[in-house]
Amino acid sequence: MQRFLVHRFLQMGVILVGLSIMIFSLLALTPGDPVDLIAASDPNIRPEDVKALREYYGVDDPIHVRYLKWLRATLKGDLGYSRTYGQPVARIIGERIANTAWLLGASFLIGFSIGIPIGIHSALHQYSRSDYVATVFSFGGLAMPVFWQGIIFILLFAVWLPIFPAGGFTQPGYQGWWVWDRLRHLVLPALVLGTHGWASWTRYMRSSMLEVLRQDYVRTARAKGVPEPSVINSHALRNALIPIITLLALSFPGLVSGAVITETVFSWPGMGLLLYQAILGHDYNVAMAALLFHALLVVMFNLMADIAYAIVDPRVRYS
Amino acid sequence: MLRLICPTVVVVMTLALAISLFPAVAAAQRRDAVVIGTAQEPAGLGPWWTLAVGVMVENSVSQELVSRNEKWQLIPVLAEKVPTIKDGDWEVLPGGKMRLTWKIRRGLTWHDGKPLTALDVRVTYGMLRNPRSPTVSRFILRKIDNMLVPNENDPYTLIEQWNERYPFANDHGRDWPHRPYPRHILEPTYLSDPAKLRAHPYFRAPIGSGPFKFKEWVAGSHTTFEAYEAYKGPGGSPRIRTLTYRYILDSTVLQANVIAGQVDATDINNFSCEQMAQIERRNSQVAAHYIPALLWEHVDFNHDHPWLKDKRVRQAIAHALDRSAISEVSCLGGRQPVAHTWLPQRHYGYNPNVKKYDYSPDRARALLAEAGWATVGPDGIRRNARGERFEISIMTTAGNAIREQTQQIMKDHLRAVGIDLKIDNRPASVLFGQITRRRQYPHLVMYAWVFSPVTDGFALWHSRQIPREANNYEGNNTPGYSNPEVDRLEEAIVQELDEAKRKQLLMRQQEIWAEDLPSIPLVFRLALLTNKKSIRNVKPVQLGSVYLPWNANEWQQ
Numbered sequence: 001m002q003r004f005l006v007h008r009f010l011q012m013g014v015i016l017v018g019l020s021i022m023i024f025s026l027l028a029l030t031p032g033d034p035v036d037l038i039a040a041s042d043p044n045i046r047p048e049d050v051k052a053l054r055e056y057y058g059v060d061d062p063i064h065v066r067y068l069k070w071l072r073a074t075l076k077g078d079l080g081y082s083r084t085y086g087q088p089v090a091r092i093i094g095e096r097i098a099n100t101a102w103l104l105g106a107s108f109l110i111g112f113s114i115g116i117p118i119g120i121h122s123a124l125h126q127y128s129r130s131d132y133v134a135t136v137f138s139f140g141g142l143a144m145p146v147f148w149q150g151i152i153f154i155l156l157f158a159v160w161l162p163i164f165p166a167g168g169f170t171q172p173g174y175q176g177w178w179v180w181d182r183l184r185h186l187v188l189p190a191l192v193l194g195t196h197g198w199a200s201w202t203r204y205m206r207s208s209m210l211e212v213l214r215q216d217y218v219r220t221a222r223a224k225g226v227p228e229p230s231v232i233n234s235h236a237l238r239n240a241l242i243p244i245i246t247l248l249a250l251s252f253p254g255l256v257s258g259a260v261i262t263e264t265v266f267s268w269p270g271m272g273l274l275l276y277q278a279i280l281g282h283d284y285n286v287a288m289a290a291l292l293f294h295a296l297l298v299v300m301f302n303l304m305a306d307i308a309y310a311i312v313d314p315r316v317r318y319s
Numbered sequence: 320m321l322r323l324i325c326p327t328v329v330v331v332m333t334l335a336l337a338i339s340l341f342p343a344v345a346a347a348q349r350r351d352a353v354v355i356g357t358a359q360e361p362a363g364l365g366p367w368w369t370l371a372v373g374v375m376v377e378n379s380v381s382q383e384l385v386s387r388n389e390k391w392q393l394i395p396v397l398a399e400k401v402p403t404i405k406d407g408d409w410e411v412l413p414g415g416k417m418r419l420t421w422k423i424r425r426g427l428t429w430h431d432g433k434p435l436t437a438l439d440v441r442v443t444y445g446m447l448r449n450p451r452s453p454t455v456s457r458f459i460l461r462k463i464d465n466m467l468v469p470n471e472n473d474p475y476t477l478i479e480q481w482n483e484r485y486p487f488a489n490d491h492g493r494d495w496p497h498r499p500y501p502r503h504i505l506e507p508t509y510l511s512d513p514a515k516l517r518a519h520p521y522f523r524a525p526i527g528s529g530p531f532k533f534k535e536w537v538a539g540s541h542t543t544f545e546a547y548e549a550y551k552g553p554g555g556s557p558r559i560r561t562l563t564y565r566y567i568l569d570s571t572v573l574q575a576n577v578i579a580g581q582v583d584a585t586d587i588n589n590f591s592c593e594q595m596a597q598i599e600r601r602n603s604q605v606a607a608h609y610i611p612a613l614l615w616e617h618v619d620f621n622h623d624h625p626w627l628k629d630k631r632v633r634q635a636i637a638h639a640l641d642r643s644a645i646s647e648v649s650c651l652g653g654r655q656p657v658a659h660t661w662l663p664q665r666h667y668g669y670n671p672n673v674k675k676y677d678y679s680p681d682r683a684r685a686l687l688a689e690a691g692w693a694t695v696g697p698d699g700i701r702r703n704a705r706g707e708r709f710e711i712s713i714m715t716t717a718g719n720a721i722r723e724q725t726q727q728i729m730k731d732h733l734r735a736v737g738i739d740l741k742i743d744n745r746p747a748s749v750l751f752g753q754i755t756r757r758r759q760y761p762h763l764v765m766y767a768w769v770f771s772p773v774t775d776g777f778a779l780w781h782s783r784q785i786p787r788e789a790n791n792y793e794g795n796n797t798p799g800y801s802n803p804e805v806d807r808l809e810e811a812i813v814q815e816l817d818e819a820k821r822k823q824l825l826m827r828q829q830e831i832w833a834e835d836l837p838s839i840p841l842v843f844r845l846a847l848l849t850n851k852k853s854i855r856n857v858k859p860v861q862l863g864s865v866y867l868p869w870n871a872n873e874w875q876q
Contacts, residue, residue, distance in 0.1 A: 036752030038369050044458035044778060047791035056453045056514065081518065092538065099539075154575045159601075166576045172541045172563040173352050267567045269539025277539070277568075281362060282748075 001310070001317075008306070012299050019295045020074075020288070024067050027284050033059045034282040070288065080285035082278075089289045092274065097293075099169060100270035102182065103263065104255055106190035111197020116244075118198070119205020120237065126210060134202055141199030146258060150192045150265035157188060164188050167267040189266040193258055197251075204247055205240070212240040242313050249305035253298040351560040351876065353854065355868055356573050356582035358589040360539065360566035365522040366498075367453050372587050375866040376564055379544050380430075381527030382552065383491040383498040384421060384440070387865050389858035391665070391772055393490060396553060397435065397499065397528070399424050402489045404816060409489060411816065416464075417481035419488055425475055426551050429501050430532040437468045437477035439499040442506055447496050449513040459485075459495055466496070484814045486821060487773040492864050501526055530557050530872035541565045550872065557872040570594065577849055578602045584850035584857070586867040591721065592650035595847050606852045609654055610861040613663045613770035614844035616649075618713065618729075618763050619755075620837060622799035626709070627762060633836045635686035637676035639736040645728055646842045649721040658840030660829045661779070663770060667818065668825030673833035683736045692737070701737035710739040711762035714754060717744035722765055725841070755797050756786055764797070767844065771863050775821075776828065780837070781809045800837035 035057055039050045054060050061069075073080055079089035118138075122131040158166035165171065165185050174181045212218065213236055221235045222228075260272030267273070271290055278286035310316045361373035364380075384398040393401045399422040402408040408420040427435040444466040447454045454460065464480045481488055491497045504526060508519050525533050530552065531544035542564045546557040565582055567573040570589040576582045578601045590598075595607045620627045620636075627633060642657045649655060656664065660673045687693075692701040692709055701709040713729065715722040723744070730740045740763075745754060754760050768779070778784045782801035784794025808828045815821040846861040856873045860866070868874075 031746075031749040031752060033752070036756075037748060038455055040751035040756060045456045046458065046461075047793045049455070049457050051791075052450070053453060053455070087518075087523065095538070151569075151571055151575070154572055158581070159575050159579045162579050166579050166581055167567055167572050168565060169540055170537070172354065172543045172565070173561050265569055265572055267540065267565075267569075267572065269537065273539050273568075277360070 005307075008303055012303070015299055016292070016295060020071070020292055021067065023288060023291045023295070024070065025063065027279075027287055028063045028066070030279075030282075033057075035059055037282060070285075079289045082283055082286045089285050092286065093271070093289055093293065096269060096271045096274045099268065100256070100259055100263070100272065102186060103189055103193065103259055103268055103270055104252075106186050107193035107197055108255065110190055110194030111201055112248075114194070115198035115201025116205050119202040120209055120232075120240075122202065122206040123209030123213065123240075124232065131206075134206075138199040138202040141195045142203070144195065146192060146196065146261045147265050149195065150189070150262060153188050153192055154265075167265070169268050185268075189262050189268050192266075193255065193262045196258060197255070200251070201244075204244060208243050209236065209240040212236045215239070242309070245308050245312055246305045249301045249308060252301045253294065256294055256297055351558075352563065353559050353561070353583045353871065353874060353876070354563045354565055354581070356565050356567050356576055356585045357587045358566075358568055358570050358573055359587055360568070361542075363517075363522050364525055365500075365517070366447055367455065367517040367522070369455055371863065371866075372564075374864055375586060375868070376542055377498075377525070377527075378529070378866065379531045379562055379564075379868060379871065380525050380529050380533050381498060381500070382529045383495070384423075385489065385491050385497065386869065387491075387772070387860060387862055388870075389860050391860070391862065394553070395424075397423055397427060411484070415484050415814075417484060417488060419479040419481070421477040421479065423475045423477065424552065427528055428549060428551075429503075429528050430526045430547055431501075433501065433503050435499065435501075435528045436474035438474050439502045440477055440496070441466045441468055442502040442509070443499045444496040446500070446505065446509045446513065446516060449509070451513040453514070453517050459492075463496070484816060486775075486813070486816050486818070490773055492771060492773065499528075501528075528552075530554065531562050534561070539566065546872075554870055554872045558875045559871070562868065562871050574598060577605060580604065580851070583854060584848070584867055586848050588847065588849070590847045590849075592654065592845070592847065595849070596651075598849060604852055605849050606857075608846075608848040608850075608859050609650075610846045610848060610859050611656075611663070611665050611843065612846035612861045613666060613772075613774070613863065614767055614846070615658060615661060615663055615770060616765070616767045616841045616844050617658070617661070618765045618839040618841065619760075619798040620839075621758065621760055621762055621764075622801070622837065623758070624762055626703075626711070629690045630835060631686045631690040632692070633839075634676060635683040635690065635736070636733065636738070637836060637839050638679045638686065639683035639738070640729060640732050640839065641678040642839075642841060643678070645725050648724045648728065649842065650845060655842050655845055658843050660833055661768075661776065661838065661840060662774070662825065662829060663843045666770060666772065666774065668822050668829075670826040670829040673829050675833075676836075676839075680732075680736050687736065687738075695737050699734065699737060700739045708739065709737060710741065712741040712743045712760075713763040713765060714743050714745060714750065714760045715765040716747040716750050718746070725765065756792055758786055758797060758799060765841075769863050775809070775812045776825070777809045777813050780805055780828070780832065782806050798837040800835070802831060802835055805831055805835075 035050060035053045038053060039045050070080065082089050082092055118134050122134045125131050154166045157164045164187050169185045170181050218231060218236055221231045256271070259270060260276060262268065263270045263272035264276050271293065275287060275290040278290060357372050359370060359372040361376050362368050362370055364373055364377045382396045384396060385393050385401050386396045388394050395401050402419045402421060404411065410418045412418060421437070423437050423440070429435055446452055448460050462481055462483050462485050464482045467478045468474055468476065469478055470476060504521055505516065505519060508516055523536060527533070530547055530550040532547040534543040534545045536542040544562045546560050548556050550556040567576060573585065573588055574590065574594050574597065577585060577598050580602065595609070598605055599607045620633050622628055646655045646657050659675045660670055662669045687701060691703050694702045696702050696708065713726055715726065726742050730742065733740045750766065755764060755766065778795045780796060780800055782796065784796040785799050785801070786792040786794050805828055808824050812821055812824045812828065815824060848859050848867050850857045850867070853876055855875045856870065857867065858870055860869055
């Protein structure tokens with residue numbers, strides 16, 4: 001296990017450096033740069049002013065020079081300065097990660113706690129009316145685009161039935177307890193993101209459970225007279241959860257990218273909205289850091305999936 | 320496990336219900352707080368940025384020597400009066416130079432209590448002028464040789480020395496040094512390293528001198544200002560207690576917030592006329608303003624192209640288009656006037672009597688035939704004597720629904736007179752970053768200019784302002800238009816200090832322009848703003864440098 005971990009960590013390093021080169025080049029290849037945007041908006045700007053600005057922002061260095069500069073600083077722990085916010089990238093990202101964590105945590109809670117029980121129920125009552133209802137709803141949930149659902153939820157629960165705020169993460173000037181304020185704003189985006197979660201968890205759980213229920217050891221357990229609740233809980237469910245745990249770890253980065261759209265629709269100032277604004281505004285330092293953060297999540301959670309797999313399934317051993 | 324999960328579901332559901340039932344009272348806005356929604360968030364404040372929303376937000380906290388009111392008249396703000404030639408505090412000197420004397424209001428303070436004086440204005444000029452500062456446009460700064468506070472005992476008198484004649488020297492705008500920054504806060508950084516000014520914390524948490532003082536800026540969410548009780552400037556201290564800008568980037572969601580009453584007013588909202596109509600229908604408490612602005616939507620012809628060099632071809636294309644139908648695309652009900660010249664109606668120099676190209680396919684066909692496009696091929700498209708097929712392309716910003724619909728109409732109308740129009744769009748950053756600046760569009764390009772009351776057209780229509788590699792892509796004469804008489808007129812316009820005479824010159828320029836038709840004027844776009852009817856004293860201005868909350872200190876709920 002130890003050797004496996006060391007091996008994987010080394011791999012992770014190589015993957016991240018490779019990814020950073022790719023992301024950096026892609027960002028550099030996007031047409032236009034911050035100075036172009038500034039210059040285009042001002043009819044009176046003179047070419048020498050544009051030249052001075054280009055020098056100030058260092059946008060004309062060759063790409064490998066810029067990459068090496070960035071890499072050297074990043075390895076020293078300096079993510080650089082945001083062009084847009086005039087603040088260190090690390091500080092901006094720090095604030096945003098906390099906000100995204102709220103949203104992801106809540107939507108995950110909703111998705112998982114609704115999806116798993118429904119999935120189990122569906123599997124235990126396959127082809128029953130409730131199974132069909134659950135199937136219809138989960139496919140519906142999967143098929144709904146996040147941005148559309150977000151706007152519909154805002155219309156339903158903020159305009160027609162104004163019980164929740166229409167976007168934002170806090171009400172400026174709110175006097176009461178901040179947790180309430182935060183929770184009120186969290187409900188709609190978390191529900192939107194959570195819908196996708198529970199829809200897919202229902203499907204995964206259902207099929208995984210069905211697979212296990214067909215196994216010989218379940219039949220054996222039943223044959224030797226184990227009471228049905230015990231068959232389900234200790235024999236079937238525990239085994240059915242193994243693939244779910246893997247999927248859990250693997251789905252987390254996906255949730256983060258889903259959050260980009262949700263955060264944009266709901267003006268939720270998290271990593272997703274930050275990334276979106278950074279790319280539009282050619283704020284490369286921020287975009288690099290945000291994208292690499294996503295990449296790091298993917299790699300980390302992959303590793304966690306592998307480790308969790310070994311822990312829950314005694315048949316899996318890494319050597 | 321199942322026993323464990325089911326209670327979780329119950330808990331989550333109960334929690335959601337509890338939150339939803341939590342008194343909506345908490346959500347109700349306090350009457351003395353105003354929330355303004357915008358579809359952009361400022362990248363930063365200060366002269367280093369160019370986003371309109373940044374100017375709007377900054378205007379709430381700091382002010383300029385002068386501003387413009389809802390009638391677009393110049394009004395003194397930090398200055399005691401607007402200098403004029405008539406009053407003698409704006410002197411025209413021999414050798415084409417000028418000298419302006421400004422008197423700063425006494426008794427004004429920065430929000431930290433320090434007095435605001437002419438020294439702040441002078442240091443600001445120095446900061447912007449410094450070659451190491453990332454100042455965006457030095458267009459005006461270059462015209463000013465120096466700013467002086469001649470008498471140490473009178474730090475309220477400021478002398479501005481101009482090195483050339485400029486008709487709008489007493490005005491303000493984005494690239495004017497007429498918005499002072501606090502010397503006592505910024506000067507140390509300026510003296511040590513001007514390149515670091517932009518990153519100074521001041522520009523995220525400004526200490527201004529306006530009626531509102533900065534409270535907080537939560538990036539991605541909102542910026543809040545509080546009333547500054549000690550404000551002594553025009554309009555007096557605010558009647559409302561807080562002014563908040565909420566940044567809601569998706570205009571549909573912003574619209575929902577307006578309908579739900581969660582934002583009190585909007586500007587820079589990216590709304591369409593259709594969205595405005597929905598707002599009016601769904602919430603009768605909201606006033607929707609359709610304000611004529613200085614936005615000119617148009618199509619440029621590339622004059623380097625041999626076919627489009629011919630004036631008759633350009634005129635034929637204009638006659639072929641039903642521009643009132645195009646205007647209806649963006650705003651139903653004839654609200655948005657069709658443009659016949661380049662200057663918008665609210666500009667003082669607007670000429671209503673220029674040559675107009677009414678919708679007339681027959682006239683278009685006749686002009687095309689006259690220009691050598693007489694034969695029509697079996698595909699319905701015209702050919703010239705050399706057998707070339709009349710196929711041209713039009714570019715615009717991809718994803719802009721109104722412009723893309725306009726292109727469809729143009730395509731239909733041009734096909735009817737035998738021209739095949741191909742649509743070839745680019746993202747805004749590419750279109751403006753490269754294609755228009757370097758004139759890399761083969762035939763037509765559609766976009767808008769946002770003008771101001773000081774717009775004179777020099778950078779747009781003077782032949783020296785055609786961006787070329789040789790002049791390092793200077794200027795905004797994107798069509799490549801060149802007419803010696805227009806050049807002479809433009810040179811006179813930028814030097815003419817008498818507004819009546821300048822107006823005559825601009826009127827003449829537009830006559831020639833409309834005959835030559837370097838671009839097709841499409842529509843003068845309206846500015847769309849909303850505010851709750853319960854807020855009194857809202858006076859929309861709609862200029863590129865003055866926004867809805869310009870007089871928010873006079874607003875009352």
